[in-house]
Amino acid sequence: MNELAWPLQRCSPDGSRQMALFRRLQKTLLKNGTRQAFRKSRLRVGLIVVLSLLIWGGLYGLFREGFVFLRNLETTVPISFYIIELLFGMFFLVLTGLLIFSVGIFLHESLFRAPETRFLLSTPARADQIFGYKFREAVFFSGWAFLLLGSPLLIAYGIEMRADWPYYVLFLPFLVGFLILPAAVGALGCLLIVDLFPRHRRLVLGLMVLTVLVLAVVWIVYLFYDARSEGLSEAWLRKLLNHLRPSQWWGLPSRWMTVGLMSAAHSRFDDALFYLALVWSNGLFAYLLAAWTSVRIYRRAYNGVNSTAGSRSASVTDRLLMALATGFDRLAALLLFWTDSPTRLFILKDLRTFRRDSAQMAQVLILGGILFLYFINIRWLPHGQYADYERTLIGLMNVAVIGLMMATYTSRFVFPLMSLEGRNFWILGLLPISRERLLLSKFAYAAAVTVTIGLGLATISELMLRLAWPIVAVHLLAVLILSLGLSAISVGLGTYLVNLRETNPSKIATGFGGTINLLVSLVFALAVIVLAGIPTLLYFADRALSDQDVTALTRVRWLLASSVSALIAVGVAAVIMPLRIGLRAFRRMEF
Amino acid sequence: MIELLDVSKLYGDKLAVDGLTLTISRGELFAFLGPNGAGKTTTIKMLCGLLFPSRGTIRIGGYDVQKQGDLARQIISYVPDQPFLYEKLTGREFLEFIREMYGMDPVQGRKRIDELIDVFELDSFVDDLTESYSHGMKQRTVFAAALLHQPEVLIVDEPMVGLDPKSQRLVKNLMRQEVARGGTVFMSTHLLGDVEELATRIGIVHRGRLIGCGTLDTLRKQAAHDGSLEDVFLRLTAEEEPAELTAKGAP
Structure with a gap:
C-alpha cells in the first residue's frame, strides 16, 4: 500500500462522466436485483409475471369491449369519435395530475430522507447528478404502472381502429415521453416547496393536493348537477361532453397525446410525429429546468429539511394535536x-x-x-x-x-x-x-x-x-x-x-x-x-x-x-x- | 487543513453548535468528544457539507465547504456511525463506484482496490452482494472505500462500533498511517481509551460549545486533575452542568 504515490492521481469527474457513472450504477443494481430474484425466488417471479399477464389481458379485454360498445353506439348516436377523443384527453389529464403528485412525493422521500442521499451528498457527486439519478428512479417507479395500464388501452384502440404498424411503433415513445413532463413538474414542485417551506412542506403539499381534489370533485358534481334537467338521454350526454371540452385545450400535454395518438392510428404520421416531438421537447425542457433548479437549491433545501427538527418549544397547535392523539389512542384501546x-x-x-x-x-x-x-x-x-x-x-x-x-x-x-x-x-x-x-x-x-x-x-x-x-x-x-x-x-x-x-x-x-x-x-x-x-x-x-x-x-x-x-x-x-x-x-x- | 470560524448551528430555535472555532492542521488526529447530544454529529455533518452552518465559516483544505463544496468533498472521506452500502452491489462493485466517483485513474485505482481488499481481508466476501454482510464486514468495506482515494481529510464518526478486536486494531493502524503520511483525521468517539492511544489533540464539546481543546496534558491542567482522560472528561463536562443537575447527579 505504501508503494503508491500519495496523493493518488484523481480529478473531479465532470457532469457527463458522473451521469454515466450513475446510469451504470442503476443498471448494475437492476441486473443484480433481477438475477438474485430469478435465482432465489423463481416461484414469486413466475407468479408476478403470470399475474401481470393476466391483468394486462383483462385490461385489454375490458378496453376492447369498451371500444366495441362505442362503435355500436355510433349507429344510434354518431359521437363515438368525439367520446374517444374526450376519454383519451381525460385519461391523460388525470394521469398528468397523478404523476405530478406521485413523483413529487416519491422524490421528497428519496432526495431528502433516504440514507443513500446522505451518503451521496457527502461525496463529490454534483447536486444535479444526484437529482437526475433519483429522478430516473422516480419515473421508473411511478411510470411502470402507467405503462401497464396505458399499453393495453392503446393496443386495443389500435386494433379497433385497424391502425397501420407504425402506430404500434409510435405509441410506446408517446407513453414514455409523456411520463417526463409531469414527472419534471412534480420534481420541480418538490424542490421549490421543500426549499421555501422546509418546516411546513408536508402541510403545503397536503393543502395543494386537497385543493386540486376538492376542485375536481366540485367540478364533477357541477357537471352532473348542471346536466340534470336533461335526464339520462342523448341530450344529457352531449351536454356532459360539452362540459368536458376544457380538457381538450391545445396547450395541455394530454391534448398533444390525444391528437398525436389518434393521428397515428389514422395514419396521419406527419401530425403524429409533430405531437411526439412536442411531447418529448416539452418534457425534456421541463426536466432541464428542474435539473438547473436542483443545482441552485437542492443542497440548501436538504440543509433546510434536516435543520428543522429538535425545536424545544411546542406551539399551542402542537400541544393540542398531541392531546388529540393521546385521546385517540385511548379511545382505540377502549374499542x-x-x-x-x-x-x-x-x-x-x-x-x-x-x-x-x-x-x-x-x-x-x-x-x-x-x-x-x-x-x-x-x-x-x-x-x-x-x-x-x-x-x-x-x-x-x-x-x-x-x-x-x-x-x-x-x-x-x-x-x-x-x-x-x-x-x-x-x-x-x-x-x-x-x-x-x-x-x-x-x-x-x-x-x-x-x-x-x-x-x-x-x-x-x-x-x-x-x-x-x-x-x-x-x-x-x-x-x-x-x-x-x-x-x-x-x-x-x-x-x-x-x-x-x-x-x-x-x-x-x-x-x-x-x-x-x-x-x-x-x-x-x-x-x-x-x-x-x-x-x-x-x-x-x-x-x-x-x-x-x-x-x-x-x-x-x-x-x-x-x-x-x-x-x-x-x-x-x-x-x-x-x-x-x-x-x-x-x-x-x-x- | 480544517478550519471552523465561529460556527453555530440552529435546529429551529435549539442551538446545537454554539460559536465553535477550531483549527486542525495537516498530520493531526483530532478526537472530538462530548456527551450524547453535545453537537458532535452536527459538527461532522457541517464539515462534510451535509448541513450548512447558521453562522460562521468552515474551510477544508482552504475550500469554503458551503461555497466550494464539490472541491472540498473531493479531498474528504466520511465514515458515518451508520455506514451506507448499496445492498444490490457487491463489495467490489461498490469500491469500483467510489473509484469512479473520485475520478481516479483506472489502472492505479484497481491496483489500490486490490490492496485494500487484501489489507481489510475482504477477499472471502467482496464478490457477494453487500446485503449478506454482517455489520463488521460492512464497516470494513466502508473503511476500504473511504481510504480508496487516499483522502486528505478523513472524518469518522464512532469508527469502532461493530468491529471485532482484530479489525479495530487494523483501523487504528490505518488511521495512524494516514496521519503519518500527512493526512488529517477527525474522529468522534465515546471510546476514551482509543482517544488516549491515538489522538494528537482532543476537543471536548458540551451543549454545543467547545469547553476544552488540546493535548491530554493540556486538558489535565485545565481540569486541575492528573487522572485518566475519563476522569478529565467527566470533570470538565460536570463543571459545565447547571448547579442543580450536578447536585442531583452527585453520588
Missing part, C-alpha cells in the same frame, strides 16, 4: 376491549406508527375527506327527476366508487404494513403471540378501518338516495365484502410479497409487489361490483313480473339467491385465500 392484551398492543403499535407518519395520515384524510364531500353532495341530486331504477344505478355507482377508492387505499396503506416492520422484523418472531394471530391482528386493524369508512359512506349514500331496503341490503353487503376482501388481499399479499429492505411506504406501494396487489384488488373490486349489480337488476325484473308468472318469478328469485350467494362466496374466498397464502409465507420466514 379494542375484545382483544387480548398482546394483540391489542400490537394493533395500537400499528395505529401509532401510522398516525405519526404525517405523509400517510395526510393522504388518508384527503382521501376520506374527498369521499365524504362527494357523498354529502348526493343530496343535491334532484331525486324527483330520477326513477327508482336510475337512483339504484347511482347507488350502485357509489358502491363502485367506494370499492375502487378502497382498493387504492388498501394498496397504499395496508399492503406496506408488514414490510414496514423492516429491520425489526425479528421482534415479531420473539413476541409471545402466534404468527396466525399477528397476521390476523394486521387484518383486524385494516378491516376495522375499511369497514367503518366503507359502511359509513355507503349508508350515507343509500339513505340520501332513498333506495328500497333489499337494494340497500345488497349494496351494504357488497361494501362489507369489499372492505373485508380488500383488507385480506393487502395483508396476505403484503406478507407474501414482503419487502423488508425498503423503509419508504410509497416505494413499497408503487413497487412491483404493490402494483400487483393494486391490480388484484381492482380485479376483485370489479368482480364484486358486477356481482352486486346482478341482484340489483334482478330485483327490478322481479318487481316487473306479475304474481301469475310463477315460472319466471321462480327463475328470477332463484337467480337472485344464486347471485347473492356467489357474491358471498367470492367475498369468503377473497378473505381466506390471501390470508392463507400470507400465513404460509409468514410461517416459512426465518427471523
